[in-house]
Amino acid sequence: MATTGAAVGLGNIWKFPYIAGENGGGAFVLMYLLCIVLLGIPIMIAEVMLGRRARENPIHAMLKNSRDAGASKAWAFIGAMGVACGMMILMYYSVVAGWSLEYVWQSMQGSYMDKSATEVAAGFGVLASNPERQLLWHSLFLLLTAIIVGLGVTRGIGTAVDNLMPLLFVLLLVLLGYSIRNGNFELGFNFLFNADFSKLTGDAILIAMGHAFFTLSLGMGTVMVYGSYMPKNSSIPRAVLAVAFLDTIIALIAGLIIFPLVFASGLEPGSGPGLLFETLPIAFSGMWNGSIFGTVFFILVSIAALSSSISLIEPGIAWLEKTGISRLFATCGLGLICWLGGVASIYSSAVFDTLDYATANVMLPLGGLLIAIFVGWKMGYTRVRKEISDIPALLFNIMFITLRFIAPIGVIIIFAHSLGFIA
Numbered sequence: 001m002a003t004t005g006a007a008v009g010l011g012n013i014w015k016f017p018y019i020a021g022e023n024g025g026g027a028f029v030l031m032y033l034l035c036i037v038l039l040g041i042p043i044m045i046a047e048v049m050l051g052r053r054a055r056e057n058p059i060h061a062m063l064k065n066s067r068d069a070g071a072s073k074a075w076a077f078i079g080a081m082g083v084a085c086g087m088m089i090l091m092y093y094s095v096v097a098g099w100s101l102e103y104v105w106q107s108m109q110g111s112y113m114d115k116s117a118t119e120v121a122a123g124f125g126v127l128a129s130n131p132e133r134q135l136l137w138h139s140l141f142l143l144l145t146a147i148i149v150g151l152g153v154t155r156g157i158g159t160a161v162d163n164l165m166p167l168l169f170v171l172l173l174v175l176l177g178y179s180i181r182n183g184n185f186e187l188g189f190n191f192l193f194n195a196d197f198s199k200l201t202g203d204a205i206l207i208a209m210g211h212a213f214f215t216l217s218l219g220m221g222t223v224m225v226y227g228s229y230m231p232k233n234s235s236i237p238r239a240v241l242a243v244a245f246l247d248t249i250i251a252l253i254a255g256l257i258i259f260p261l262v263f264a265s266g267l268e269p270g271s272g273p274g275l276l277f278e279t280l281p282i283a284f285s286g287m288w289n290g291s292i293f294g295t296v297f298f299i300l301v302s303i304a305a306l307s308s309s310i311s312l313i314e315p316g317i318a319w320l321e322k323t324g325i326s327r328l329f330a331t332c333g334l335g336l337i338c339w340l341g342g343v344a345s346i347y348s349s350a351v352f353d354t355l356d357y358a359t360a361n362v363m364l365p366l367g368g369l370l371i372a373i374f375v376g377w378k379m380g381y382t383r384v385r386k387e388i389s390d391i392p393a394l395l396f397n398i399m400f401i402t403l404r405f406i407a408p409i410g411v412i413i414i415f416a417h418s419l420g421f422i423a
């Protein structure tokens with residue numbers, strides 16, 4: 001439950017629909033699902049296991065694991081890259097979370113009520129061209145993150161968040177009902193699930209893979225940290241399957257809410273990062289008590305974002321603390337760096353896009369690749385089997401073979417393909 005809380009965030013509700021829209025829908029969605037199953041699940045099992053064995057922040061965890069396995073200390077690079085990657089993601093994640101706060105505000109005011117769909121959708125453009133406003137919300141969101149992390153109460157907040165996430169799920173189902181009744185559900189459904197492979201570019205495949213890592217919070221030490229809290233006797237494969245399943249379902253539901261609205265209102269599926277904020281207010285504006293539903297919904301989305309932002313910065317803080325720096329000082333330092341990065345991504349969409357592209361499509365899959373190689377080849381069969389002893393041998397062997405061969409080769413092929421080395 002706790003790891004699902006960390007995995008579910010803006011990635012599912014904001015990012016998945018907009019990149020699916022930009023990359024033509026069906027074939028892209030299928031690639032994303034394949035990447036979840038073939039790369040995401042085995043690598044997630046491996047990363048959680050590394051955390052549970054070491055019970056440390058990602059850098060020290062990798063030092064410990066490599067010592068145990070008799071491998072080079074250089075494997076701690078996985079942890080170091082993860083710390084950097086988490087901070088880089090937070091630099092734009094916090095800006096998007098800020099948009100969600102703005103829509104809490106707008107929903108409370110009823111700003112988008114009783115307007116036409118085109119007017120409602122245009123509202124996002126107004127926000128996008130108002131950097132000061134975005135700066136305000138970005139600062140507020142990051143401050144909230146820093147207070148929680150600085151006080152060291154992330155696990156306490158985590159439990160609170162996990163209790164609210166089922167409510168978010170219920171609201172998503174309400175919205176889905178609205179979309180089925182009032183949207184163009186058939187067109188929306190076909191867009192998401194009708195795979196037309198002629199639309200699939202090399203870059204789209206890379207983005208689908210990157211998103212599989214992003215949405216599972218994989219490849220940067222976050223799930224290592226969660227693994228380090230996991231009791232020795234609980235089943236890693238079972239926990240991972242549950243997280244991956246719920247995370248995927250939520251993303252697909254978000255897509256099934258948004259695209260029927262897109263088509264019914266004559267909007268563009270590929271309109272970009274504003275898609276969520278252009279479409280959902282349309283549903284709220286036509287709904288009974290929509291302003292209340294909208295307020296609660298965007299509050300819950302912001303809280304989901306908060307639980308993810310905590311897990312983005314916590315690996316860095318935990319590592320600095322271990323090196324003797326005080327928690328407060330570490331939080332202020334890393335928080336300030338993320339805030340500055342956020343300012344840059346507000347004022348320059350090139351910075352925003354580059355941070356997103358470099359982290360999701362390069363650093364996370366690279367981290368995942370290294371984790372698969374480390375666990376599959378350096379730790380070796382016996383050590384891994386000892387950690388994951390609760391599944392039948394056949395199932396374990398399939399998982400181990402996937403980790404050893406399919407996952408690393410898959411990541412390498414997709415990297416090479418998108419760079420144009422192979423067709």
Ligand code: PHE
Pocket residue numbers: 006007008009010011012089214215216217218220222308309311312
């Ligand atoms: N998985 C989170 C989401 O979908 C984002 C995230 C990525 C959080 C990496 C932590 C680490 O919103």
